Amino acid sequence: MNPYIMSILISNLALGAIITAASYHWFLAWVGLELNTLAIIPILAKHHHPRATEAATKYFIIQATASSIILLSSTINAWYTGTWDITQLTTQPTPTMLLIALAMKLGLAPMHFWLPEVMQGTDTMTALIIATWQKLPP
Numbered sequence: 001m002n003p004y005i006m007s008i009l010i011s012n013l014a015l016g017a018i019i020t021a022a023s024y025h026w027f028l029a030w031v032g033l034e035l036n037t038l039a040i041i042p043i044l045a046k047h048h049h050p051r052a053t054e055a056a057t058k059y060f061i062i063q064a065t066a067s068s069i070i071l072l073s074s075t076i077n078a079w080y081t082g083t084w085d086i087t088q089l090t091t092q093p094t095p096t097m098l099l100i101a102l103a104m105k106l107g108l109a110p111m112h113f114w115l116p117e118v119m120q121g122t123d124t125m126t127a128l129i130i131a132t133w134q135k136l137p138p
Contacts, residue, residue, distance in 0.1 A: 026074035055121025
């Protein structure tokens with residue numbers, strides 16, 4: 001992969017983590033998480049091997065599902081509370097759905113079955129990024 005493209009993707013990973021960590025608004029937190037996901041997909045698929053493509057596809061499907069659950073829970077929370085503030089989790093379905101979505105994004109049990117399969121399809125540096133840096137924003 002071109003070093004310029006790789007540096008742009010790595011900087012997008014850092015920018016997504018910074019946006020997510022600094023946001024007080026549900027939509028901005030979601031945008032930061034999506035930026036992280038969209039930056040890591042080309043890094044996962046940079047080796048033209050069927051296992052790398054499979055790992056990138058599995059990672060994308062799981063992360064997109066978790067992101068949609070986060071967006072749904074934040075929309076339900078905004079509907080009931082009237083605010084998109086992250087600290088206002090007062091309605092009951094919202095914290096449960098958010099916990100499930102974050103467990104999926106982090107690869108925590110019982111939502112962890114995708115993580116070993118994705119790790120097997122990547123090289124060591126990409127697996128290290130997935131196991132460490134991608135876990136910080138959620």
